[in-house]
Amino acid sequence: MTHGPLADRPNNPKVGLPISHESAPGHVTGTALYTDDLVAHTKDLLHAWPLQAPHAHAKITKLDVTPAYAVPGVVRVLTAADVPGVNDAGIKHDEPLFGDEVRFYGHAVCYVLGETEDDARRGAEAIVVEYEPLPSLMTITEAIEAESFQGAARTVSRGDAEAGLADSTYRFTGEFEFGGQEHFYLETNAALARVDEAGQVFVQSSTQHPTETQEIVAHVLGVHSNEVTVQCLRLGGGFGGKEMQPHGFAAVAALGATITGRPVLLRLNRTQDMTMTGKRHPFHAAWEVGFDADHRIRALKATLTSDGGWSLDLSEPVLARALCHIDNCYWIPDIEVHGRIAKTNKTSQTAFRGFGGPQGMIVIEDILGRCAPLLGAQPEDLRRRNFYVPGQPTPYGQPVRHAERLEQIWATLETKADVVSRRLAIEEFNATSEHSKRALAMTPVKFGISFNLTAFNQAGALVHVYKDGSVLINHGGVEMGQGLHTKMIQVAATALGVPLSYVRLAPTRTDKVPNTSATAASSGADLNGGAIKDACEQIRRRLDVVAAGQLGIHPDDVRFVDGVVTGIGFHDKQIEWAKLCHDAYFQRVQLWAAGFYRTAGLHWDANRMQGEPFKYFAYGAACSEVEVDGFTGAYRVLRADIVHDVGDSLSPLIDVGQIEGGFVQGTGWLTLEELRWDTSDGPHRGRLNTQAASTYKIPSFSEMPEHFAVHLFEKATESGVVYGSKAVGEPPLMHAFSVREALRAAAAAFGPEGHSVDLRSPATPEAVFWAVEEARAAAENGSADAALANGSHNGHARTSGEPVRV
């Protein structure tokens, strides 16, 4: 048959079936293996343990490792002197693997290799280190004051923001600082390295970016990439936290293995993982916004400052994505947004699901949530009024294709969530409930899909068809729970026209598919699916010819469905798939293929911040209802409804899981999860005080909405993407804005009409309590903020800046 556009589906496709995760039977029986599980299969293993410095910033004046060797079981201490290649764990050459300066509290000074983890730990405790403490910067404010920045500052702009603000009927200004987020993947970082039978370095790593892990290991060891293989079986969660952070740990394990000749495991325990690895960037935003008389956004001027921590890592692209998402779903005619990266003495902040997108979008959502009461508008009306319409481009110059979906999704959500009648019920409830209040809020999402950096938008695959008809696929993507491998099996089975059971997927490794991009930016299925489909279609075209010969028809007329090969329109002559493969072999037809995919039509000028960096946008909207206890600020999410656009879903069970999981994870970021650093001048300045599961709380069952419904937006084929699907990993996280905005509205319900609520982020029960107290105070003072009609001005003191009518 002819192989049509990328988005077209054949008859009886395997994509679109709601199948469960390909590893589910292994997950539920505990037999699906992760890096640390390989220990039981590894003889003569050594364990590595980091010696972590107890200073935020200090010069190492003395490092005496000899006492460690007196500890039984200690085999080797690794220091800078052992590095044969480049002493750097990153790609920016600003992350020494073994530094002479401590740059954050918990920074590893050296690593001890021991027969057991306990031996290595006790060895590390014996080492003598002397430090000369240096001044440190712990907060964005401190960094701004000290003018401590790193990397390139960027600006996205269009039109004349100053003129637009001057032209606005209403102008507000404010500030907003919001916290980061620990990934808290259940599996901590782990790397197991050995020198294999052929003398090459083989590293099993919990990495989202095997190729880059391979490159860093190679440059630390001073060898070429072809001497290092990295394999990733699966991750116990990644969420961006294993995109860049695993490289140094893999390099330490590899260094230890090459020096000792024994396998080396470096597995961080939870506290090590939390104190040593980067997190979602916290941001500070200062903004000024103008609306016209009809409440349309006229102009926005803002400065975003991210807290990058001690080194650059991925801070620059994270900032770029924040700047490219501050518009979220809203048309902002005149805009000027500056971005910069603070350098502080914290862990080096990194990728986290959304990759700056959430940090950009929360700024505009916070602005709208705070300004709506001041305008006398319903927040939902204000949001809807400002949606993009077809034909309008983003501030960076990309047309917002399918912008009409925003309105369609919003209307669908209103119906599905029964918004009108529930609003009435909430009003009734609040009228009779003095001590607790309910509210619902709707927020939209538009998220650009593709890596901003165009070069990353490529992928490779290797597909083998064996003589017995069984299929083995390899691709460059990493399975971290997102269901990528499941989707890839579905893509291969669809493209080859065989049952799912014929296809097996092999672990991701760099000697099968080279030069891969990180499994990140939600792009795993788009890119690797494109590559697998390409490989499968090469094989299919060859098999078409073989089958056509046997069926006596033209190759274009051959059909492959469920492992049975027929001609178009007749079924009396059939060839079994396995038989055809067997025959093809004897005709010396190549039964395997390497596939490749590059996303077409992208261009991006990173300096000017202009271009079309995204293949398309993913859309969605969420409606959440909360109930807040006025005595404590404690709250519950009573109900959440989401309508989300995944194109034509490759795998609905997987996609619904991604949407639900993203929503709850985003809700964690915005409500529960609080990273508290010691910012005092005490002896533990710089220490992360929330460095364990007991002090850093991620959502549990109690945070799951009591009623939780996800609806996939229908008839949503995305042309130009594998089988018409859309990426799903990151966009749903931002649906959690609806919870934050509902909390804001519920707090406001304790106060007078028109009171603008300033809500800290994360909106912990404590933060909500203070918001409720402010609302109550406003009621007692009888001063609503939004007394625009009579021109009065509000005068409450606020903790983090407030929208003030200028």
Added chain:
Amino acid sequence: MIQQVIAPHAQRAGGTSPAADEPSVVVNGRARPLGPVGGHTTLLEWLRGTGFTGCKEGCAEGECGACAVLVARPEGPDAVGGEDTTRWTAINACLVPAAGFDGQEVVTAEGLGDPRALHPVQQQMADRGGSQCGYCTPGFICSMASEYYRPDRTPTGTTERVAGADPSVADAAADGRPADDPAAPGHAVDHEHGPNGFDLHALSGNLCRCTGYRPIRDAAYALGEPAADDALAARRAEPAPAAPATVITEGGTEYRRPTDLAGALTLLADNPGARIVAGSTDWGVELNIRHSRADLTVAVDRIAELREFTIEPDALVIGAALTLSEVERAVAGRVPLLSELFPQFASRLIRNGATLGGNLGTGSPIGDSPPVLLALDCSLVLASTAGERTVPLSEYFTGYRKSVRRPDELIGAIRVPTPVAPVTGFHKIAKRRFDDISSVAVAFALVLEGQTIADIKIGLGGVAATPIRARDTEAALVGQPWTGATARAAAEILAAEGTPIDDHRASAAYRRAMLGTALRKFHAQNAAPRQNGSSS
């Protein structure tokens, strides 16, 4: 033999058969020698070292449940008919010394089923998208299996929808779920209990970072009853393995399990520095996170004298080594304040191991039970070779993690005087509703005569170096009318009790504010309460 009735899978992990007298554990139906474990090797380390991958380390402090396994535990003192039976109990393997499992039966996720022959719990989880990255999944499976096999889990059979439930939720069929799915939330009695009697709190100690929990809940609520030939279900009818006297010495440290109280007290008298463990839910954290070590670890969790529950004319006497789950079942609602406490006390996984004796023995200022037990005016029975003494809990704590208990003394029992106050309330302030440590905990026990406050006791946690009674507030309230005005006035006194501090859980200002609002909330909840004379 037990070895034959338990799931026949999972012979895959390594290890050899133990010699007759060698300490050993039956894992997934096969006895395995404990080998060289001292007091410091956790069950999780031992299982993984033996080759089992169906339990994972996620946090090593009993918060995430990735390490959960099933253990065969005696069905407890309230077992009907006096026959000793077995309850498959899920616990955190990361907290407990492996040595404590000498002679015990443990089942891990790989022992429940095989990828080609899944257990019903595994089947539901797999089919419904209950696993994404899969790392937390084996732990969820064990917690869920424990609830699946809970002897008193009773299907409600109801198909009535919860008031306010949304019919469209059930047809969220994007994932292919049928509209008449038994797991649909509309079929539940309430959103924390399934129509099959499944209590969602059974999973409160398991964290998942991927799914958002909905599919896991649906899997739990879709479970049926164990099949007639289910070996683990049948195993419940037999007695749980006894806890043998264990002595294991390794690397200069010793683990001992005395079999009776006299033996334990003698050990303590001879070794005042010994580390006493019951559920080991606190000591396990010390071991893993702070790398604490003890020369001698003494296990008291299976000593019969410490595991009695007695109803006396003027008191309920709760054995200090009963787990919180066992206490919950034994008390059976007789003390409403305890009923309010238990679901908020850590997680089911922790409550399955932790004991009241342990919670009071560690003396943490933020333990959840002390405020409640203070409000209930409890006393502690302290035992030593010299005999017993009874100490009011209000005189027990002497400083941060310090108490009047001597090193040679064990907490034997907790006496809850009866009748208990008829109007009670427990307010736990925490970030997360399930399984969090409180920043402030306030417990109230109020006795009214008419509309006048005859007696009130208020226990506070998290606002001082020890749990305390709010004496000033109590004094101000007694004799006053139970009105909103009284509550508001006394709230200001309550807000000034203790010395709250700023930390990563909450600010001092918030803690103070929570003390202030607690009494007003308690009044709002009990503005027209029952009069004196409780059912107990």
